[in-house]
Amino acid sequence: MKRYRCTICGAEFEAADGEKPVCPECLMEGDVLELIEEVPDRTPAEPEPETAAPGMLLYRCTVCGAEFEVPEGETPVCPECLMEGDVLELIGKVPAKSAAANAEPDPKAMYRLSYGLFIVTAQQNGKDNGCITNTVMQVTSEPVQVSLTVNKSNLTHDMILAAGKFSASVLSEKADFDLIKRFGFQSGRDADKFAGFSACARGADGLLYVTQGTNAVIAADVVSTVDLGTHTMFIGRVTDMRVLNETPAATYAYYLEHIKVTPKKVGTTPEGKTVWRCVICGYEYVGDELPDDFICPLCKHPASDFVKVTG
Numbered sequence: 001m002k003r004y005r006c007t008i009c010g011a012e013f014e015a016a017d018g019e020k021p022v023c024p025e026c027l028m029e030g031d032v033l034e035l036i037e038e039v040p041d042r043t044p045a046e047p048e049p050e051t052a053a054p055g056m057l058l059y060r061c062t063v064c065g066a067e068f069e070v071p072e073g074e075t076p077v078c079p080e081c082l083m084e085g086d087v088l089e090l091i092g093k094v095p096a097k098s099a100a101a102n103a104e105p106d107p108k109a110m111y112r113l114s115y116g117l118f119i120v121t122a123q124q125n126g127k128d129n130g131c132i133t134n135t136v137m138q139v140t141s142e143p144v145q146v147s148l149t150v151n152k153s154n155l156t157h158d159m160i161l162a163a164g165k166f167s168a169s170v171l172s173e174k175a176d177f178d179l180i181k182r183f184g185f186q187s188g189r190d191a192d193k194f195a196g197f198s199a200c201a202r203g204a205d206g207l208l209y210v211t212q213g214t215n216a217v218i219a220a221d222v223v224s225t226v227d228l229g230t231h232t233m234f235i236g237r238v239t240d241m242r243v244l245n246e247t248p249a250a251t252y253a254y255y256l257e258h259i260k261v262t263p264k265k266v267g268t269t270p271e272g273k274t275v276w277r278c279v280i281c282g283y284e285y286v287g288d289e290l291p292d293d294f295i296c297p298l299c300k301h302p303a304s305d306f307v308k309v310t311g
Contacts, residue, residue, distance in 0.1 A: 001039035007032045007279075008185075010153040011230070014039055025151050027132065027184060027255065030282040031307065056094035062087050069094055115252040117171040119183050119210045120148060122159035128194050128208050131156040132184035134252050136168045136218070144238040146220055149231050155188040160222065160234060167207040167219045172247040173254060175213030177261045183210075185281065185301075204240055215247045275309040284309075 005012045006023040015021035022029045056069045061078040070076040072093075077084045115134035122129060135149040148166060150157040160166045171179075183193055194200065199212030209217040220236025250259065261281070276285040278296045285294065285306065294303040 003036045003039050004033045005036050007034055011151055012036065022256070024134065027180070027252075027260070031277060031279045058091040058094050060089045060091055062089055067091070117175075117250050117252060117255055119169040119171065119179075119214070120150070120156055120160075121167045121169070121208050121210070122156050122163060122165070123207055124159040124162050127159075127188075127192075129156055129159055129188035130183050130193055130208070130210070131188070132180060136170075139235065144241070145223070146218060146236050146238060148220075148234045148236060149228065150234070151231050157232060161225070161232065164222045165205055165207065165220065165239075166222070166234065166236060167203060167205065167209045167217060169210040169214040170216040170218070171250045171255075172213055172215040172245070173250050173258070174247050175250055175255075175259060177259055179210075179213045180255070180259065181281075211244060215245050215249055216243050217241070276306040277309050278306050 001014050001016055002021070003012065003014050004021050004023075006025065006028055008023070008028050011023055011025040013021075013024055020029060021033050023033060055072045057072055057076070058067060058069050059076045059078075060067045061081060061083055063083050064078065064081040066078055066080040068076075068079050075084065076088050078088060116136065118133050118136045119130050120133050120136070131150070131154050133148070133150065135147075137147055139145050139147045146168070148160075148168065150160065156166075182197065186193065194208060200208045200210050202208050203217065203219050205219050205221075207219065209219075217240075218238055219240040220238045222234050223237050224235045226233040226235070273286060274288055276287070276290040277283070278285075278301060281296065281301075283296050290303050290306055290308075292303055294306070295301070296305070
C-alpha cells in the first residue's frame with residue numbers, strides 16, 4: 001500500500017501497490033498526487049496448521065452450573081467449585097476460529113464500496129458555488145435526512161457551514177467531462193464556476209442546482225455536523241427533492257470507465273525531446289518550449305500548470 005496526498009484538494013488516501021491512485025475527493029490522478037509514504041504491508045500472515053494448537057472442549061459443571069473451556073488432552077477442573085471427574089459434563093468441541101476472524105483488516109475492501117456522484121451547491125453573501133463529491137447518502141426516512149461529507153479545504157464546505165443549507169444534483173450517465181471539469185477541476189476561490197453556465201435553475205431555497213447531466217436534485221437544511229478532522233459531515237433534513245428525468249445515475253465506476261477523458265499523448269517523444277505535462281488533467285505537449293499563452297485543450301488551465309518532463 002502507498003499513501004498519497006492530492007495537491008488539488010488536499011485529501012490523503014491509500015492505494016494498493018500496482019493500482020492506479022485516484023483521489024476519492026476530486027477524482028484527480030497522475031502528477032497532482034504526491035506520494036507521502038509506503039504503508040507497511042498488512043497482508044494477513046498464512047494461518048498456522050490446525051495441528052499447531054490443541055482444540056478446545058466445552059464442559060458444564062453439574063454441581064455449580066458453571067461452563068468452561070479446557071484444551072483437549074488436559075484434565076478438566078471446574079474453575080468455580082474446583083470439582084472434577086464425572087460431575088463435569090462434556091457439552092462438545094468448541095468450533096475453531098477461522099483464519100479470516102483473526103486476519104488483519106484489508107484496506108482494499110474499501111474499494112468495493114459503490115458511490116454515486118453529485119454536484120453539491122451552496123451560496124454565501126450572494127456568491128454561488130459548487131463542487132463534485134461522492135459522499136451524499138440517505139441516513140433516515142422519517143424524517144428524510146441525508147449526510148454529506150466535505151473536505152474542509154473546499155470553499156463549498158465553508159459556505160455550507162456558514163449558510164446552513166446545501167443542494168445536491170445527482171449526476172447521471174449523460175454527464176460529460178466538461179461538466180466534471182467545471183465543478184471539479186477548479187476552485188471556487190479562484191473562479192466563478194457558474195459564469196457562462198446556463199444549465200441550472202434556482203430552487204425554492206435560493207440555491208442553484210444543475211439541470212445538465214443530472215437526474216435528480218435534493219435540497220437540505222443542516223441540522224447537525226460532525227468534525228472528522230480533515231472533513232466535516234453535515235446531516236441535513238431534506239426540504240425539497242425532485243426527479244428531473246429517468247436517465248440512470250452515474251456511479252464512480254461508471255465515471256472512470258465512460259466519462260473520464262484519458263489524456264492523449266502527442267505522438268512518440270523522440271529521445272531528448274522535452275515533454276510538458278499538465279498537472280491538472282495529464283495532457284502532454286511536446287516541444288522545446290511551452291508558449292507562455294498556451295492553454296490546455298482539455299482542462300483549460302494555463303501554461304503555469306504545466307511541468308517539464310524529459311523524454
